[in-house]
Amino acid sequence: MQSARRSLTTLARGAALLAAVTVGAAGCSSKKSFEVSGLCGRKVDSALVAPFLPKGETLKVDDGISAPEQPRCQVYVDGDLRLYVRGNIDKADFDILKATERSMRRLGNPAPADGIGDGATIADRGAMAVQACTYKGEERQYILEIDSVDHPANTVERREALQKLLRAHLPVIMKAEGCRP
Template sequence: MRRNVLRHVGGLALLAILFLGATGCVSPEAFKVSEACGTEVDPGLIGQLLPRGDELKTKDTFSEPKQPRCEFEVDGEERVGLRGDVVEPFVKPLEVNADGMRRLGNPAPADIGDGATIADHGGMALRACTYQGEKMQFVLAIDGVENPEETTERRRLLEEFLRSQLPVAMEAEGCRP
């Protein structure tokens, strides 16, 4: 009987050690961000694209009318950039930025707005709009994305983010479809 009790206690102790060890290895939760570049963002979606860490800062960088810009800084290091631009209708942003998209890895077209490119570490989408009574187009770009680690999932989330954020960012900038 004593042997069974010791075996039971030993088993419980081993489970406790395994549990405590496992909880110490859990990575931090995804950040919850509800605003970036002066616009609302889907907190669950953008958080999946950001690296894990202890501290997140969102900084507006060089923003001005027609050009909202912000950077996500994790643990003191700039990681992900988000940009919007209202541009003339004759500008071809996907062509102009083709080299930049290639640097982000394996660019491919996506069915978002009036055109989009999704790469391994970023993406860009655009849509025609009217800005202050003139025909223009709005371009939304994100880069520096390393999360999630699995590339197929990262690309899926980038596409989902651009699809959901493009109309929100356009509206915030006063660019009407």
């Protein structure tokens, strides 16, 4: 009788230990949501970046690839590039949207977007906006590009999120770079 009781006790302890390890392992591997409040060294509303970031275990924001007049940053979740933001101050004498039309097609179904800068294009996996500005007393244009976007999975939601981020971030990054509309 005592050996049957001992066996049940041992089984109960084993089951409890297995449950604890399983719960602990699940807690260790649980994925979390991330907040990014800065892109390319500029403040950004984290709610505008959140749609592009799947849940994961690690987040890395690399702002170290920027240069004067060319802010650049990459956002990685679990080592996968999820967002690449590039800004450029360029000469005002050419139509960048027309010049990059072919490269925008690689991002999937580019279409004009109204009300963003002097012109904008939103594609399935990226976006671009252009705004004329004065930089160091010269007529220039500011170009903001966002690509490497594949989250959220729903393309309509992704395009809407790209449009919101582009609309909000263009004036912020232009001002920070000293490019006045």
